[in-house]
Amino acid sequence: METKVLLPTAENINTVGSALRNGELVGVPTETVYGLAANALDGEAVKSIFEAKGRPADNPLIVHISDISQIERFDLVSEIPENAKMLMKAFWPGPLTIIMKKGAVPDEVTAGLDTVAVRFPSHPVTARIITAADVPLAAPSANTSGKPSPTTARHVLHDMNGRIPYIVDGGACEVGVESTVITVAGETPCLLRPGGVTLEQLEGVIGHVDVADAVLHQLKEGQTAASPGMKYKHYAPSAHIVLIKADDKKYIEYVNERASSGTAALCYDEDCERLSVRTYPYGAKEDYAAQSNRIFDVLRRIDEDGVKTVYGRCPETGGLAMAVYNRLIRAAGFEVIELA
Numbered sequence: 001m002e003t004k005v006l007l008p009t010a011e012n013i014n015t016v017g018s019a020l021r022n023g024e025l026v027g028v029p030t031e032t033v034y035g036l037a038a039n040a041l042d043g044e045a046v047k048s049i050f051e052a053k054g055r056p057a058d059n060p061l062i063v064h065i066s067d068i069s070q071i072e073r074f075d076l077v078s079e080i081p082e083n084a085k086m087l088m089k090a091f092w093p094g095p096l097t098i099i100m101k102k103g104a105v106p107d108e109v110t111a112g113l114d115t116v117a118v119r120f121p122s123h124p125v126t127a128r129i130i131t132a133a134d135v136p137l138a139a140p141s142a143n144t145s146g147k148p149s150p151t152t153a154r155h156v157l158h159d160m161n162g163r164i165p166y167i168v169d170g171g172a173c174e175v176g177v178e179s180t181v182i183t184v185a186g187e188t189p190c191l192l193r194p195g196g197v198t199l200e201q202l203e204g205v206i207g208h209v210d211v212a213d214a215v216l217h218q219l220k221e222g223q224t225a226a227s228p229g230m231k232y233k234h235y236a237p238s239a240h241i242v243l244i245k246a247d248d249k250k251y252i253e254y255v256n257e258r259a260s261s262g263t264a265a266l267c268y269d270e271d272c273e274r275l276s277v278r279t280y281p282y283g284a285k286e287d288y289a290a291q292s293n294r295i296f297d298v299l300r301r302i303d304e305d306g307v308k309t310v311y312g313r314c315p316e317t318g319g320l321a322m323a324v325y326n327r328l329i330r331a332a333g334f335e336v337i338e339l340a
């Protein structure tokens with residue numbers, strides 16, 4: 001199959017809208033990362049997403065809409081709780097996924113769970129594609145399962161070339177990490193994945209929100225993940241990544257002592273001039289928006305350059321930095337060295 005990369009002209013949006021309605025897969029831009037979209041009402045089309053990505057079948061997908069009224073129109077959920085309405089009002093359209101009790105969504109989308117994840121993205125091109133398709137779109141990130149998520153059309157082409165008919169190029173993604181995922185299906189709202197909407201922002205709207213164990217810690221053997229996606233090694237380049245928790249001076253000393261040809265540093269912008277290994281800066285020390293915007297592109301470049309070992313600066317864990325930390329500890333397979 002030839003994969004065509006299309007610009008979002010009116011004609012091309014109609015082309016991909018029809019393709020989606022007819023059960024084909026399309027790589028679509030969103031404000032978070034690029035998605036691999038299929039008609040969420042078509043179980044067979046959704047199955048082909050899992051095949052194209054090599055995604056484990058027990059990892060459910062997010063359903064994307066371009067208008068809140070589509071939740072009812074397509075019978076996506078059995079009920080919209082009051083706190084979900086408040087979250088929608090505050091953060092939609094935007095990088096927040098809300099999990100509610102499911103309605104008439106195919107089991108392929110929800111991996112057999114009795115809940116469904118719904119998101120209303122803010123990227124104007126995503127909205128035009130969903131509206132043209134006139135169906136909700138099930139879409140995980142458009143990477144090969146386990147690899148860093150794609151934030152440009154070029155990244156999607158790298159992973160999906162020959163596997164899908166179309167990719168729509170909507171430019172580089174602004175947020176750069178996947179959506180925040182919150183469930184309101186249980187007793188207490190619970191954050192399952194940190195993203196562009198922070199824990200602090202969520203609590204500002206609906207009060208206390210629990211944080212699932214897997215967000216910041218490695219699950220113990222036998223412990224079940226509240227969100228199936230959290231149990232897998234994820235976002236990882238082929239290079240061996242080790243995170244170093246240390247102040248500026250100790251980090252730089254540690255890395256410079258281990259300088260060799262296959263070694264690199266995944267560092268803050270300010271560290272570059274003091275490091276004697278190849279550097280992959282992922283943003284200024286306190287600029288968490290820049291870090292989330294750049295992290296996946298940097299992880300992909302590390303692989304393109306054939307780096308063997310990467311010493312990464314361990315990100316902070318509050319605010320938007322929580323999303324970057326959550327991705328990087330998974331990319332590092334939870335290998336963190338703490339220098340006192």
Ligand code: AMP
Pocket residue numbers: 059060061062099110113115116117139140141178179181192193226227228229230
């Ligand atoms: P991705 O498709 O890469 O954006 O990942 C979607 C994330 O949402 C994964 O971590 C899924 O496990 C999670 N997810 C989707 N639907 C549900 C659900 N019904 N319950 C819990 N987690 C979900």
Ligand code: MG
Pocket residue numbers: 140141149178
């Ligand atoms: Mg993903």
